Amino acid sequence: MRTIIADDHAIMREGLKQLLSTVDELIVSGEAADAEAVHRLLNESPADLLILDLGMPGVSGFQFIAHLRTAWPELRVLVLTANIEPRSVRAAFSAGANGYLTKSGDPSELIAAIDAIRKGHAYVAEEVRFAVDHHDGPSEIPEPSAAIISPVTLTRRERQILAMIPHGVTNRDIASRLGISLLTARKHRENLMRKLDLHNGAELTAYAVRLGLPAG
Numbered sequence: 001m002r003t004i005i006a007d008d009h010a011i012m013r014e015g016l017k018q019l020l021s022t023v024d025e026l027i028v029s030g031e032a033a034d035a036e037a038v039h040r041l042l043n044e045s046p047a048d049l050l051i052l053d054l055g056m057p058g059v060s061g062f063q064f065i066a067h068l069r070t071a072w073p074e075l076r077v078l079v080l081t082a083n084i085e086p087r088s089v090r091a092a093f094s095a096g097a098n099g100y101l102t103k104s105g106d107p108s109e110l111i112a113a114i115d116a117i118r119k120g121h122a123y124v125a126e127e128v129r130f131a132v133d134h135h136d137g138p139s140e141i142p143e144p145s146a147a148i149i150s151p152v153t154l155t156r157r158e159r160q161i162l163a164m165i166p167h168g169v170t171n172r173d174i175a176s177r178l179g180i181s182l183l184t185a186r187k188h189r190e191n192l193m194r195k196l197d198l199h200n201g202a203e204l205t206a207y208a209v210r211l212g213l214p215a216g
Contacts, residue, residue, distance in 0.1 A: 001118060002029040002045070006038050007053040007080070012103075016051060016080075019107055023114060035059040039163075042072055049117065054081040054088065062088075062095045063207070069096030070196065071159045076117045080110070084128050099123035158195075161188050165208035 003026055005016050013031045020028055026049075030041040035056050041047070050068065054061035065077050078099040079092050089100055099113045105125050113123040161174055169177075175185040189204070198204045 001026045001049055001114070002047040003027065003049040003051065003114075004030045004032060004038065004041055004047045005051050006032045006035075006056060007051075008033045008055070008057055009053075012053070016110075019110065023111060026114065035064055038064075038068075042068070042075070046072060047075060049076045049078060049114065051078050051080050054079055054083055054092065062091045065092060065095035065097050067162075071162075078113055078117060078123070089124075089128055093122075100128050101125045102127050158188055158192050161185070162192060162208055165205055168205075 003020060005013050005020075005028060007013050007016070010033070013033075017028050017031070020026055029045060029047055032038040032041060035058060038050065038052075038056075052061070052065070056064065061079075061081075065079075068075055068077060076098045077096065078101065079097050080101045080103060081088075082103045084102055092100055098117050099122060101110060101113055101123075102125055105127060109125055113125075116123040157178070160178065164174060164177070171182055171185040171189060174180075174189070175182045178185070180188075189201075193199065193201075193204050196204070196207060198207060
């Protein structure tokens with residue numbers, strides 16, 4: 001199980017690497033301190049699991065999860081954060097997270113979460129579920145046995161174009177940079193909006209900007 005650790009604190013990344021070295025059939029294939037590094041690692045070599053801190057600099061954690069699950073639908077995302085606010089938990093699962101843990105939890109819970117996600121189930125830390133249920137009553141976050149549902153899929157070309165959008169490129173610019181026809185560039189852009197349920201160019205641009213994607 002190829003795993004990427006994404007946290008802006010080097011000490012946290014190092015501690016997780018040491019802990020994960022004890023997990024059978026799991027290899028830490030990369031680590032990242034920001035969203036751009038995550039994006040670069042996934043483009044270089046797709047991973048099976050991303051352990052993600054919601055507080056990554058320069059990007060909305062929820063939007064980033066949604067983008068990752070759309071662009072790489074086979075990728076599983078396990079949130080590991082200090083944030084247990086009920087609205088954040090709900091937002092993470094709505095965006096496509098497969099598990100939610102707190103940094104104050106026991107290391108054994110991380111192992112249990114990875115095992116559950118490996119088997120195709122969601123995982124919610126007991127502390128997180130208690131906080132949500134205590135605040136809202138019985139919650140809508142997944143039960144530990146809930147099956148994971150993959151979101152829509154973007155092609156590699158669509159991911160390339162999405163990364164260009166925040167830079168104000170026109171269809172003609174896209175066509176020129178990628179060596180494709182103007183009609184093909186326009187069609188790719190239309191497909192992006194359809195798949196992401198966006199209704200105009202302004203919404204597409206706003207979505208791409210919130211993701212903080214690198215150009216390319």
